[in-house]
Amino acid sequence: xxxxxxxxxxxxxxxxxxxxxxxxxxxxxxxxxxxxxxxxxxxxxxxxxxxxxxxxxxxxxxxxxxxxxxxxxxxxxxxxxxxxxxxxxxxxxxxxxxxxxxxxxxxxxxxxxxxxxxxxxxxxxxxxxxxxxxxxxxxxxxxxxxxxxxxxxxxxxxxxxxxxxxxxxxxxxxxxxxxxxxxxxxxxxxxxxxxxxxxxxxxxxxxxxxxxxxxxxxxxxxxxxxxxxxxxxxxxxxxxxxxxxxxxxxxxxxxxxxxxxxxxxxxxxxxxxxxxxxxxxxxxxxxxxxxxxxxxxxxxxxxxxxxxxxxxxxxxxxxxxxxxxxxxxxxxxxxxxxxxxxxxxxxxxxxxxxxxxxxxxxxxxxxxxxxxxxxxxxxxxxxxxxxxx
Amino acid sequence: xxxxxxxxxxxxxxxxxxxxxxxxxxxxxxxxxxxxxxxxxxxxxxxxxxxxxxxxxxxxxxxxxxxxxxxxxxxxxxxxxxxxxxxxxxxxxxxxxxxxxxxxxxxxxxxxxxxxxxxxxxxxxxxxxxxxxxxxxxxxxxxxxxxxxxxxxxxxxxxxxxxxxxxxxxxxxxxxxxxxxxxxxxxxxxxxxxxxxxxxxxxxxxxxxxxxxxxxxxxxxxxxxxxxxxxxxxxxxxxxxxxxxxxxxxxxxxxxxxxxxxxxxxxxxxxxxxxxxxxxxxxxxxxxxxxxxxxxxxxxxxxxxxxxxxxxxxxxxxxxxxxxxxx
Numbered sequence: 001x002x003x004x005x006x007x008x009x010x011x012x013x014x015x016x017x018x019x020x021x022x023x024x025x026x027x028x029x030x031x032x033x034x035x036x037x038x039x040x041x042x043x044x045x046x047x048x049x050x051x052x053x054x055x056x057x058x059x060x061x062x063x064x065x066x067x068x069x070x071x072x073x074x075x076x077x078x079x080x081x082x083x084x085x086x087x088x089x090x091x092x093x094x095x096x097x098x099x100x101x102x103x104x105x106x107x108x109x110x111x112x113x114x115x116x117x118x119x120x121x122x123x124x125x126x127x128x129x130x131x132x133x134x135x136x137x138x139x140x141x142x143x144x145x146x147x148x149x150x151x152x153x154x155x156x157x158x159x160x161x162x163x164x165x166x167x168x169x170x171x172x173x174x175x176x177x178x179x180x181x182x183x184x185x186x187x188x189x190x191x192x193x194x195x196x197x198x199x200x201x202x203x204x205x206x207x208x209x210x211x212x213x214x215x216x217x218x219x220x221x222x223x224x225x226x227x228x229x230x231x232x233x234x235x236x237x238x239x240x241x242x243x244x245x246x247x248x249x250x251x252x253x254x255x256x257x258x259x260x261x262x263x264x265x266x267x268x269x270x271x272x273x274x275x276x277x278x279x280x281x282x283x284x285x286x287x288x289x290x291x292x293x294x295x296x297x298x299x300x301x302x303x304x305x306x307x308x309x310x311x312x313x314x315x316x317x318x319x320x321x322x323x324x325x326x327x328x329x330x331x332x333x334x335x336x337x338x339x340x341x342x343x344x345x346x347x348x349x350x351x352x353x354x355x356x357x358x359x360x361x362x363x364x365x366x367x368x369x370x371x372x373x374x375x376x377x378x379x380x381x382x383x384x385x386x387x388x389x
Numbered sequence: 390x391x392x393x394x395x396x397x398x399x400x401x402x403x404x405x406x407x408x409x410x411x412x413x414x415x416x417x418x419x420x421x422x423x424x425x426x427x428x429x430x431x432x433x434x435x436x437x438x439x440x441x442x443x444x445x446x447x448x449x450x451x452x453x454x455x456x457x458x459x460x461x462x463x464x465x466x467x468x469x470x471x472x473x474x475x476x477x478x479x480x481x482x483x484x485x486x487x488x489x490x491x492x493x494x495x496x497x498x499x500x501x502x503x504x505x506x507x508x509x510x511x512x513x514x515x516x517x518x519x520x521x522x523x524x525x526x527x528x529x530x531x532x533x534x535x536x537x538x539x540x541x542x543x544x545x546x547x548x549x550x551x552x553x554x555x556x557x558x559x560x561x562x563x564x565x566x567x568x569x570x571x572x573x574x575x576x577x578x579x580x581x582x583x584x585x586x587x588x589x590x591x592x593x594x595x596x597x598x599x600x601x602x603x604x605x606x607x608x609x610x611x612x613x614x615x616x617x618x619x620x621x622x623x624x625x626x627x628x629x630x631x632x633x634x635x636x637x638x639x640x641x642x643x644x645x646x647x648x649x650x651x652x653x654x655x656x657x658x659x660x661x662x663x664x665x666x667x668x669x670x671x672x673x674x675x676x677x678x679x680x681x682x683x684x685x686x687x688x689x690x691x692x693x694x695x696x697x698x699x700x701x702x703x704x705x706x707x708x709x710x711x712x713x714x715x716x
Contacts, residue, residue: 098675099675099676100676101675101676101677101678102675102676104678124462193562193563193565195563195565200645200650200652200672200673201672201673201675201676202457202673202675202676202677202678202679203676225459229456229458229459232458233676233678234457234458234673234676234678234679234682235458236454236455236456236457236458236459236653237651237652237653238653240651240662241565241567241649241650241651241662242649242650242651242652242662242664242672243650244645244650244671244672248646251533252567255533255534255537255538255566255567256537256565256566256567257541258565259565
């Protein structure tokens with residue numbers, strides 16, 4: 001145990017120094033500015049496997065099955081986790097990806113051992129929970145990326161939040177708009193109308209996307225009628241074509257010349273869609289990839305219950321449109337076997353599990369968020385007594 | 390078996406009478422249960438929709454802005470769940486489908502019943518019927534990958550008609566494929582077999598003697614159809630169209646895949662993205678987490694039920710009147 005930890009730590013240090021030493025390995029529009037250089041840490045494996053040690057050792061006497069329900073966003077990671085975890089600890093975790101809303105409802109009613117939601121629960125939902133206070137435990141990171149299909153324009157177009165906001169608000173309507181041209185010197189953008197594609201169903205992906213637009217685009221906020229209406233799982237889209245699910249949106253984009261939409265990075269890669277770089281808070285254009293997503297949450301200040309926003313991180317390498325899926329767990333458990341199994345699974349997911357996220361193009365959490373997450377797991381009690389040693 | 394064989398005629402008869410009664414009761418139960426299911430569905434939808442109806446007031450749903458994100462637990466004015474644009478989308482996509490499908494269906498049915506070589510009639514009829522057997526999700530899939538690329542250039546040409554006064558409203562761009570028009574075209578193909586099948590039955594009932602009489606006085610094939618077949622088939626054609634309309638009203642998945650799902654308000658024209666009553670339900674019910682969101686979707690569902698019933702009643706009346714007229 002100790003030896004393994006040391007080795008992984010050494011590997012991590014070596015890998016990290018290699019990451020900082022190397023310059024751009026990305027093939028995206030070799031920019032001459034120093035700022036752009038900062039963002040190009042993609043294509044390196046350093047961040048993919050942080051090798052976090054299993055900080056809470058396996059507790060014996062846990063149940064052999066666990067049930068969870070919720071977010072579809074996290075479903076690809078969950079399917080890898082549940083398969084590998086059953087081999088590690090011999091516990092079967094049944095996860096139903098019924099959507100974040102459904103996950104919240106089920107955890108409120110106490111019909112599952114844990115829920116999973118892409119957005120934090122509202123105060124009113126927390127108040128309705130049947131078995132007392134709930135913990136929010138960030139599980140993994142993902143990115144929402146602007147994807148587009150414009151004939152003759154390659155992948156890696158540059159966007160900033162305000163331009164994206166204006167496009168989705170219907171204020172920028174053609175691809176050769178001065179704002180887009182200014183962001184992409186050297187790229188020939190056609191005089192073609194912009195077809196905006198968005199989700200037609202309520203979605204955590206939409207919440208992450210619009211959270212970023214709300215922070216960066218006053219035009220977006222103004223069009224939607226205020227920050228309370230410009231951010232959320234449901235949006236009163238002023239323009240555009242709605243597609244159901246990530247696959248619906250990627251379908252619209254594939255079929256429509258001149259389209260722009262937003263999907264999870266994993267979907268954009270699977271569908272071979274063109275996706276853009278987005279300007280972050282530090283002013284760099286960042287390609288979304290595992291390394292930049294992990295960097296996305298570095299240096300963000302979180303509230304004690306972790307119900308905060310993860311977009312627009314301050315790190316120079318941060319991809320700015322990042323989100324997490326929160327595991328939702330009752331703080332005080334009453335079933336001994338279930339409680340132990342739950343702590344075992346969560347601590348495994350936050351350690352070994354983090355190394356596996358990159359295989360499905362999700363990103364492991366950075367050290368600061370990961371330790372905050374573990375802190376939440378340590379708060380889980382069994383009839384008032386902490387479970388983790 | 391042996392028992393029945395050796396039984397006296399009287400016994401067999403009484404068993405027959407008993408089973409006769411049982412049979413009648415079974416049939417009656419089946420008939421009543423159909424009505425009961427319809428009534429129960431309507432009541433269920435109304436009960437589920439009630440929280441929204443009582444919170445906002447029934448009439449407040451008749452405006453054209455659907456914005457669940459603007460709903461709050463407390464405020465009831467303005468009602469963020471306007472449903473007029475869904476009624477509009479449902480009716481307009483179905484009308485587009487009818488405009489395309491009815492003439493084609495009549496032509497196909499006339500050809501099959503009166504003009505095609507006798508050998509081809511059977512295979513041709515079954516092929517048209519086969520269109521009805523294709524699942525609607527396959528139609529949607531086909532629509533996205535085959536129809537929309539073809540519609541693209543046509544639609545962009547149509548946008549040049551937007552300069553025409555009044556009628557130009559229908560053709561406002563930009564056109565991106567996913568639209569009321571695309572949904573209407575696929576619906577047309579989906580309702581074609583239903584309308585064709587009924588028209589075929591209807592045209593088949595035209596008496597041979599009258600057709601031959603038409604030829605005897607020197608009518609061409611087209612004149613024969615006009616004199617001997619079409620007039621007495623009018624009510625049948627209307628009935629077929631109404632049934633097709635009913636099918637188009639409720640069609641969900643293919644429309645959802647093609648219409649573009651703009652729920653906010655009534656789209657300008659046929660070339661823009663819109664939504665229908667079934668499509669908004671299909672899109673939103675899984676994650677309907679805003680205040681009164683789910684119950685408002687039930688309002689839409691209840692409205693769809695009422696609209697379908699209304700169309701069928703109107704259809705039946707028209708069919709009734711037309712047939713009286715002919716008689």
